[in-house]
Amino acid sequence: MVKLTKIYTRSGDAGTTGLGSGKRVPKAHPRVEAYGGVDETNAFVGVAIAEAQSTHPRLAEHLERIQHDLFDLGADLCTPIAQDESPGAALRITAEQISAIEKLIDQYNADLETLSSFILPGGCKLAADLHVARTVCRRAERAVSTLIEQETKSTSILTMQYLNRLSDLLFVLARVANDNGSNDILWVACKNRTQ
Numbered sequence: 001m002v003k004l005t006k007i008y009t010r011s012g013d014a015g016t017t018g019l020g021s022g023k024r025v026p027k028a029h030p031r032v033e034a035y036g037g038v039d040e041t042n043a044f045v046g047v048a049i050a051e052a053q054s055t056h057p058r059l060a061e062h063l064e065r066i067q068h069d070l071f072d073l074g075a076d077l078c079t080p081i082a083q084d085e086s087p088g089a090a091l092r093i094t095a096e097q098i099s100a101i102e103k104l105i106d107q108y109n110a111d112l113e114t115l116s117s118f119i120l121p122g123g124c125k126l127a128a129d130l131h132v133a134r135t136v137c138r139r140a141e142r143a144v145s146t147l148i149e150q151e152t153k154s155t156s157i158l159t160m161q162y163l164n165r166l167s168d169l170l171f172v173l174a175r176v177a178n179d180n181g182s183n184d185i186l187w188v189a190c191k192n193r194t195q
Contacts, residue, residue, distance in 0.1 A: 020079030020090070031155075034147045035077040037140030038163070042070040044133035045170075051126045052177070059173060062104055066166065069097050073162055077144065080154035093158045101165040108172045113181035120185040123178035130177060134170035137163055 017027050025032060045063050052060040075091040082089075121131035141163035148155045175181040 020075065021082070023080075030143070030147045030150055031077060031080070034140070034143040034159075035074045037136070037143045038070055038074045038077060041133060041137045041140045041163075041166075042067055042074075044129070044136045045070065048126060048129040048133050048170075048173075051129050055126065056177060059176065063173075066101075066169075069093070069162070072097070073159055076156060076159055077147070080151065081156060083153075092156055093162050095158065098158065098162050098165055101162070101169050105165070105169050105172050108169075108176050111180050112172065112175050113184075115181070115184075116186070118187040119175070120187055121174070122185055123174070123183050126177040127174040127183075130170050130174035134167050134174065137167040137170060141167065 015027055017025065017029075017032055045067055049060045049063045049067070052063065072091055073093050076093050079090045121135070122128045141160055144155070144160045144163060148157060148160060175184055178184045
């Protein structure tokens, strides 16, 4: 259980931070960049929840569950997989958590209008918030991909898969917020060209 009694420790003042394993690494380390991106994604999901609570309470509940998963994901990334790690020794993202997102995607996507074009990231305020969360999630996914390339054996591929599905879910939820896609703004290629 986490217990925070003091907010500042000064231990990072020299540019390093502690991983879940206790090892200290530079704050610019790819692992720190990866779980920092997950934290940023979580914050933008929180912005979307604040907007959704009054208009889409069920969607807000689903997003709050996602926030708990994102803390699990950050904990997973913060603790490199040890060579001799036994199951349950560290908090890890599971395939079950990824499947839960896929079920939400299928559930929400079933009522959406079929897309005939890419859509502009906007519409109503909630949709815009969800699109921002989606793009931040994609950035986190790229950071995790970089980490996996560099530290393949000590990083779970499920972390990247979770973020990949989450960005898809956020896209679908943005369309839900735009009246199930009827208020989506379609991209028109070359709209501002004269030739």
